Amino acid sequence: MPPEAGSPEAWLEYARSDLALAQQPRMPAVRWEALCFQAQQAAEKAIKAVLLQHGIEFPRTHSIERLADLLPSSIPRTAELRAADRLTVYA
Secondary structure (H helix, E strand, O other): OOOOOOOHHHHHHHHHHHHHHHOOOOOOOOOHHHHHHHHHHHHHHHHHHHHHHOOOOOOOOOOHHHHHHOOOOOOOOOHHHHHHHHHHHHO
8 A cells, every 4th residue: 555645656556456446347256346445545546636636634544535625626526436435335
C-alpha cells in the first residue's frame, strides 16, 4: 500500500496494479472475493490519487462512498463511480 503522504502518481500506480490483478482470469483455487478485493483496492486508491491531486485530505477508510463524497464538485459522480461503492464490502 502506498504511504499516506505519497504522490498521486504513486497511488495511481498501485491502483493500476490492483486493477490488473482484479482483471486476471480466475483460477479454480482463487475465490471471487479475492478478485473483488483487488477491484475495491483499485477504486479506493484511484480516488485517493485524485483527492491528493486536488490537495484534499482524506481519512483512513476503505469506504468508496465516503471517499467519493470528498471529491471536488467539478468531478462528475458517474454511475460507475456510484456503483463502485458496492465493492466496499470486500475491503
